[in-house]
Amino acid sequence: MYKVFGIIGDPVSHSLSPVMHNLAFRELGLQAVYGAFRVKREELVQAVQGIKALHISGVSVTIPHKESILPLLDEVEETALEIGAVNTVINREGQLKGYNTDWIGLLRAFEERGITFEDKRVVILGAGGASRAVIYAVKRAKAKEIILFNRTYEKAEKLARTFGVTALPWEDLEKAEGEIIIQTTSLGLKSMESPVSEEILKRFKIAMDLVYLPLKTKFLQLAEKHCLTLDGLRMLLHQGVEQFKLFTEKHPPVTLMEKALYEEVKRREKELGLGEEDS
Numbered sequence: 001m002y003k004v005f006g007i008i009g010d011p012v013s014h015s016l017s018p019v020m021h022n023l024a025f026r027e028l029g030l031q032a033v034y035g036a037f038r039v040k041r042e043e044l045v046q047a048v049q050g051i052k053a054l055h056i057s058g059v060s061v062t063i064p065h066k067e068s069i070l071p072l073l074d075e076v077e078e079t080a081l082e083i084g085a086v087n088t089v090i091n092r093e094g095q096l097k098g099y100n101t102d103w104i105g106l107l108r109a110f111e112e113r114g115i116t117f118e119d120k121r122v123v124i125l126g127a128g129g130a131s132r133a134v135i136y137a138v139k140r141a142k143a144k145e146i147i148l149f150n151r152t153y154e155k156a157e158k159l160a161r162t163f164g165v166t167a168l169p170w171e172d173l174e175k176a177e178g179e180i181i182i183q184t185t186s187l188g189l190k191s192m193e194s195p196v197s198e199e200i201l202k203r204f205k206i207a208m209d210l211v212y213l214p215l216k217t218k219f220l221q222l223a224e225k226h227c228l229t230l231d232g233l234r235m236l237l238h239q240g241v242e243q244f245k246l247f248t249e250k251h252p253p254v255t256l257m258e259k260a261l262y263e264e265v266k267r268r269e270k271e272l273g274l275g276e277e278d279s
């Protein structure tokens with residue numbers, strides 16, 4: 001019998017997870033399929049019951065459910081609890097357990113470039129859903145100092161308190177400096193805008209953008225003149241690799257998944273008329 005997996009979120013039609021997971025299932029000859037399920041905010045309770053009733057083996061969880069799903073699960077892994085967000089749910093005989101692989105995805109993305117956070121000053125932009133796993137990962141990797149900037153200061157302050165890091169007002173970005181800067185806001189998604197200027201990026205050595213559409217965001221375009229850069233697909237790929245391991249207890253074909261992701265993003269850039277040629 002085929003095992004069914006999927007992603008729950010809203011919006012979800014843009015998700016690249018079906019591309020990645022279905023390819024890996026096919027490559028490994030597994031009898032499994034992965035679909036995209038649009039679940040509105042107010043439908044989450046029913047959706048979670050549905051996972052059990054339909055015997056869905058596992059799901060990826062995305063906006064806006066990563067935080068609100070926690071109390072609906074039977075069990076939540078320690079790390080996901082600490083982060084306060086779940087991006088993976090596994091159904092084991094009707095018991096749903098939540099995990100978080102986003103933070104591992106971020107660390108792998110840096111690790112594969114030989115970059116460590118130890119004793120570095122790290123600036124994180126944004127205090128939304130994506131930011132939590134990033135702060136957790138960077139803190140766990142022993143950064144010397146973590147500074148959080150968010151347009152809405154109260155949100156940065158709240159997150160900073162939760163994780164024991166520093167929050168500064170958006171206006172102070174002009175004075176931001178450090179070794180690594182990680183962009184987690186949604187600004188730059190499908191638009192050629194950057195939350196920070198080149199002047200600011202000049203003061204960093206490494207810059208990562210979590211946004212991957214376009215692949216080379218305005219932020220990365222400005223950063224690459226001065227910094228080593230990492231695009232958003234790196235984290236997406238590696239969180240997906242870890243997620244696949246939880247889904248199947250097998251190692252996925254990482255290089256093939258990577259290739260498929262980049263091809264799909266290139267295709268979407270063309271479709272939307274985005275990308276480097278627009279800069």
Ligand code: ATR
Nearest residue numbers: 126127128129130150151152155184185186187195
């Ligand atoms: P959520 O809305 O659930 O927080 P998110 O997409 O993870 O989901 O969060 C969006 C992040 O991008 C937030 O940090 C947001 O800043 P605010 O907290 O001030 O809303 C940030 N963001 C979105 N648009 C932005 C913009 N134009 N300039 C700066 N930051 C922006």
